[in-house]
Amino acid sequence: MTDQGQASGGPLWIGTSWKMTKGIAEARAFARGLSDHVRRHGTARVRPFVIPSFTALAATREELGPDSPVLLGVQNAHWEDEGAWTGEVSVPQAKDAGAQLVEIGHSERREHFNETTETTRLKVAAVLAHGLVPLLCIGESAEVKRSGDSSRFILEQAAGALDGLTVEQVTRVLIAYEPIWAIGDKGRPATVDELREPFADLGREYGARTGGLLYGGSVGPDNAEDLLGIEQVTGLFIGRAAWQLPGYLRILEMTAAHPKARGVGSR
Numbered sequence: 001m002t003d004q005g006q007a008s009g010g011p012l013w014i015g016t017s018w019k020m021t022k023g024i025a026e027a028r029a030f031a032r033g034l035s036d037h038v039r040r041h042g043t044a045r046v047r048p049f050v051i052p053s054f055t056a057l058a059a060t061r062e063e064l065g066p067d068s069p070v071l072l073g074v075q076n077a078h079w080e081d082e083g084a085w086t087g088e089v090s091v092p093q094a095k096d097a098g099a100q101l102v103e104i105g106h107s108e109r110r111e112h113f114n115e116t117t118e119t120t121r122l123k124v125a126a127v128l129a130h131g132l133v134p135l136l137c138i139g140e141s142a143e144v145k146r147s148g149d150s151s152r153f154i155l156e157q158a159a160g161a162l163d164g165l166t167v168e169q170v171t172r173v174l175i176a177y178e179p180i181w182a183i184g185d186k187g188r189p190a191t192v193d194e195l196r197e198p199f200a201d202l203g204r205e206y207g208a209r210t211g212g213l214l215y216g217g218s219v220g221p222d223n224a225e226d227l228l229g230i231e232q233v234t235g236l237f238i239g240r241a242a243w244q245l246p247g248y249l250r251i252l253e254m255t256a257a258h259p260k261a262r263g264v265g266s267r
């Protein structure tokens with residue numbers, strides 16, 4: 001098999017962030033359909049997660065039901081537990097509303113909301129302290145890629161955010177590599193060849209130490225299988241292609257049928 005501990009035995013994470021889309025009714029419909037699907041088909045080695053807006057969190061939780069195998073996340077949380085931070089939501093508040101996972105450091109937050117390596121470090125620590133799963137997003141711009149510095153850049157982002165954690169804490173962190181140039185409508189899907197080197201570097205550093213190494217950026221039914229085929233990849237983080245339930249379910253089904261999901265051993 002492979003020298004990546006997670007790839008050989010851990011779950012395959014398949015998640016979607018709805019970003020700033022979906023009202024409560026849409027969120028409910030999606031969650032109800034997803035819940036039906038996993039009840040009928042199970043999830044096997046696949047670990048689904050959905051990340052709604054805060055406004056739809058409780059409704060999504062309700063539709064998924066208790067003990068759902070689908071992890072529920074939030075797109076951001078503050079590092080302090082409470083206080084005078086107008087407009088922010090803390091990790092305990094997110095947990096209270098049903099969140100089990102917290103997305104940290106998405107490039108849109110780094111670009112538009114002053115997220116820095118230091119704030120991602122504070123947030124990862126806060127999320128771990130409250131027993132939730134941190135999903136740390138890292139990724140370089142087109143400019144950094146052009147300069148040939150991608151690996152150094154993303155390894156620094158990851159190292160900075162995980163600085164000071166114990167070995168055990170690091171095992172609970174998920175890392176999503178999402179090159180900025182590959183994200184969203186204006187992005188260009190990355191080729192598997194372009195991703196081999198960054199994932200080889202991330203795999204060497206974090207593959208066996210963290211809870212998973214995900215890929216994100218223009219993931220869809222057409223490229224999901226190939227992306228999962230990258231040796232170190234143990235999950236996909238999806239935006240647009242999974243905002244409608246059929247798109248998400250297709251990728252879940254493809255993942256369940258992928259050779260990696262049928263590999264021997266489990267954690």
Ligand code: PGA
Pocket residue numbers: 017178182183184185187216217218219237238239240241
């Ligand atoms: P996209 O978004 O799949 O729509 O490119 C990915 C992301 O931002 O995580």
